[in-house]
Amino acid sequence: MDRLEAMAILLRVVDKGGFSAASRDLGMPLATVSRKVAELEAHIGTRLLVRTTRRVAPTEAGTAYVASARRILEEIDETERVAAGEFQAPRGELILTAPVLFGRLHILPVVTDFLAAYPEIDVRLLLSDRNLHFVDDHVDMAVRIGALPDSSMVATRVGTMRRVVCASPTLLAAHGTPQAPGDLARLPCVSFDFLSPAATWSFRPGGTGRTVDVPIRPRLSVSTAEAAVWAAARGVGATRVLHYQCAETVRAGALRIVLADFEPEPAPIHLLHAGRGALPSKMRVFLDFAAPRLRDALALL
Known part of the structure; x- marks a missing residue:
């Protein structure tokens, strides 16, 4: 069994919400997708996915495994890019989330400038006033306004808000x-x-x-x-x-x-990402690009 291939298939099933959708997206027979995931579950010795009435979702063990598999595949991808001399040309999709109005006023202008500077990176900006989950919602980086709970997340402070x-x-x-x-x-x-x-x-x-x-x-x-x-x-x-x-x-x-x-103490504003070792280049360059621009913009409020 090719475990890396099986991990990639598992992630596609989770991201697409089902075996059939993953099969279509991968251009792979449905039976092959099902067999690869079943072989991975047999190898690990636990069930990773469960079917609900509407979609396929990871079990508790599957949630942890999916997060680890995603990190492993990203690190392998990053390592291959460095080895191929592509360290200076970050690429891929970057998924960001921010509060709706703050995102429209302050994050979207930064993102549009970032897209012009990095033509090989695509951005999906999820604007929501609820805090999206990094694993469940496949978020790379988030804007958080207010005090942060203790966690394994890495926070870069970009300003405060009255x-x-x-x-x-x-x-x-x-x-x-x-x-x-x-x-x-x-x-x-x-x-x-x-x-x-x-x-x-x-x-x-x-x-x-x-x-x-x-x-x-x-x-x-x-x-x-x-x-x-x-x-x-x-x-x-x-x-x-x-x-x-x-x-x-x-x-x-x-x-x-x-x-x-x-007025009470101003609320801190952070860019937040998972604390998982070396950052993928797409995240590192966005952090370096966005943080100083956000600090300058917020200093004017």
């Missing part, structure tokens, strides 16, 4: 501009559930370094920052979002930032 409270001039004229976090009690608010799931907002009184939680009165709770900014601009209530999410509306004059002296 968490701001903003309100429409009309609302402030009717209710008064808050001078301290406690003044929010007299303002209706729009709660952005992802950033502030509870009916409290955290603040850091100037010069203290400690945080305090202030109760708010949410007239409206929404699940996206775009909806929170839209509602706040129309006077429904004050809202708290990340600065980039409201910056354009603030520049247009439809919202004003308040309580700037009481």
